[in-house]
Amino acid sequence: MKTNFFPKLAWNGIIKNKKIYIPYIISCMGVLTMYFIMQSLSVSPILETMRGGSNVAQVLSLGKFVIMVFSALFLLYTNSFLTKSRYKEFGLYNILGMGKKDVNKVVILENLFVSIISIIGGLGFGILFSKLSELALLYFVKADIDYGFHISPITVRYSLEIYGILFILLAIISIIRVSKTNPLDLLHSENHGEKPPKANWFFALLGAIILIASYYLAVSIKQPLTALITFFIAVIMVIVATYLLFMAGSVALCKILQKNKSYYYNKKHFVPVASMTYRMKRNGAGLASICILATMVLVMIGSAGSLYIGAEDSINSRYPYQNDLQLTLPTIESLNGEEAKKIDEIVSSTCKKNNIKIKESITYNLASVGGEILSDGTINTDADAAASLTGTNLRSVYFVSQDDYNRIMGTSLNLKDGECALYTSRASYDYDKLVITHGPNLKITERLSDFFTIGEANAIVIPSLFVVIPSFDVLHTFDNATDYLGGYMLMLYHCNLFTPESSVSADASIRNFNETYDNLQSYLHSANLEAYGLNCENSLAEKDDFYSTFGGLFFLAIILSIMFIAATTLIIYYKQLSEGFEDQAKFEIMKKVGMTKEDIKKSIDSQVLTVFFAPMVMAGIHQAFAFPMYWKIIQLFGLTNLSLAIITSVVAFIIFSIFYLLIYKKTAKVYYNIVSE
């Protein structure tokens, strides 16, 4: 045999099956490109110079890993479809006198060609798009644009190594698949009738029960802290339920429909319902996968998008003022002592020196204590913190004096000893008295409808009680109380917050902030007060951190979504293709029996529509029920704008639906063309 016979045969095999091979090669290239982009971004020099670059790098490495695992699974799936559709051809080669070894040679060569094309294409597109995606990333994390162009050799090496190994693995799997099958069986396999699938009522019911349970779990979450753990449990339950429902539940539903004679024996339903029974059995897993992928995209875009778009909001609620200085003090007396006054002085003098005009500022004293709420409303401050963390009954209590409150809010509260005014966030407190272990007994005489923003309370997600007391003197009851670490239980702060005029540039503000911080430190040092904790934050500096994290997450969500959508497209395309060929004969028969073209079209429409939109609808429902849960988790990051989160999620669903609709239209045409040939 001539030496170039096998390469020619292999190449022809690819060309003749281009309907199947082109999407496969595109998907190989696609995952490689995606990986290349992620890899090149994660080692990009821009991350080193960027503020918060390490956050982005972390997010990107996560993305890299997800893409790696996903591409392996995805290529395995498409490769199995590819090999299956070629069985007959390979069987024919075998019958025509080619040995198994020769057939393997052809398989290996085909894989080799595909791999070479995919690697060259993937690297090419990767290099092409890496700069573009770098610019996109910089846009999302709001960093300065860098016009350099870098290709790191390590990125190329990693991509080659990982995908080289993956392609070799795929080639080995194809060989095993092909050599395991008997060509004669394959040639005859097509006309065997298939048993009608039996409805597995147990699994169908189980799926429904698990789904309802997981939905209930998702909706019933009250506390963001428990949400994280429950979230994972619920996600796993939803995945299991989705698979059960699509694989068993759908068949059961078809059986029920078939039992309903007047529904089933109707021109519109007869053919679709009967063929769907079979189709669902075979495609249930695929459809469930599509549904899960779609849900992932929706939840990812919904949550990351809300976080990103709401970042400004979160920063504003976390940092009501641009500069936030907080000195921890040891005793109640010291709150109004020298140190606190000195702090305020240093702040204003530094501002004056730097010519920073103050737009608004507040100073106040704050006392806080945390504990576990008991069923009678008592807040038990002796609770073990570790145990309380997992519970939903954790509470933070913030005390503010009525002088400070009246001054800041412009009110005229007039509380007497033993009285207090209460404002709550995230959880209500419906008792007449506020009872705190070690704390004073206070009668709640007033419920406040507004309270000035305390950034710390917004940053943590524990439900908070804001208590206005006549004076801090009532808190002396805590004098001997210690927390679980043995320190003084009551945390006392002097807070000084201010925002400069908007004419002040960000750089000037940050410079002033740093100088203030240095001055405060040196004062504490000189006064021998280093033990006092000083906590200073500037929202402009923090903003970069926010955006590098949320922007990075949103960017990753978009990249992964694009990949998931592309994968969904390919799964659907292959399904339509294989089913089209299977159904060709069926529709030929029906045409002979008297089905009009219009009937066929209607029947296909109703069938395809149901099959492909079931996952979409299900994903939408999943997203709706996941919303309360991811909303709670979004709150962990400090986003409090509910309507923004809802709108983002709905928009994500609409955009995804449009994509899906386009994919469906394109692929349904492919199917119809095959069937009506």
Next chain:
Amino acid sequence: MSFLEVTNLKKVYSTRFGGNKVEALRDVNFTVEEGEFIAIMGESGSGKTTLLNILAALDKPTMGNVILDEKDFASIKESDRATFRRDNLGFVFQDFNLLDTFSVEDNIYLPLVLAGKKHDEMSALLEPLASRLGISDLLKKFPYEISCGQKQRVACARALITEPRILLADEPTGALDSKSTDEVLNLFCDVNEEGQTILMVTHSVKAASVANRVLFIKDGEVFHQIYRGESTNEELYQKITETLTMLQTGSDKR
């Protein structure tokens, strides 16, 4: 006017780019009376299948007319053809063409469902038919569970349930063993005796020998025909064999 009239039928196939033209039917003329059982014989490539496709309104002739009960096929709109087929014609195929996804019962119901019939009407039609064809026990089974002979009987039931004007059969015994062949042929004779018009394309002499009349097609024309007259099946069988021998050895008896 006859029940079915085929006059000057001509069908020319051209290859995709219009290069070569192949004449499948040259000039076919014959008539069918109501209640007749006609077998059309011919070798592969003689134009039998083309003729049947035209009679089934699946294909259009290049020239000539097919008139069923005074209705010219050419006058039927493309969009109405499927409906016309469903209402007037019944089909039995060599490879049964039963749908695997349906039970036997549902396979038989298929044309009725397409015609928009209610379930009660359908089951009222099915019951007597099923017992007549001896498939009452099979109704709940699926095509893969029954034998080839049974499949063909089911296919007949599907063709007959619409009470068609003509039953068109394309090599109905082609895929059957001799026992099943006898069963199916007996069935054809029975329904024919009840008045069903049957037109069967076959190249099995045995199948043809149960018909009332046998048409022979060669090179796209009706070459010869034999009436049963008073002959028994065996005598007709003999006559058909002789004719076929003549046809094949190229004798030009017309």
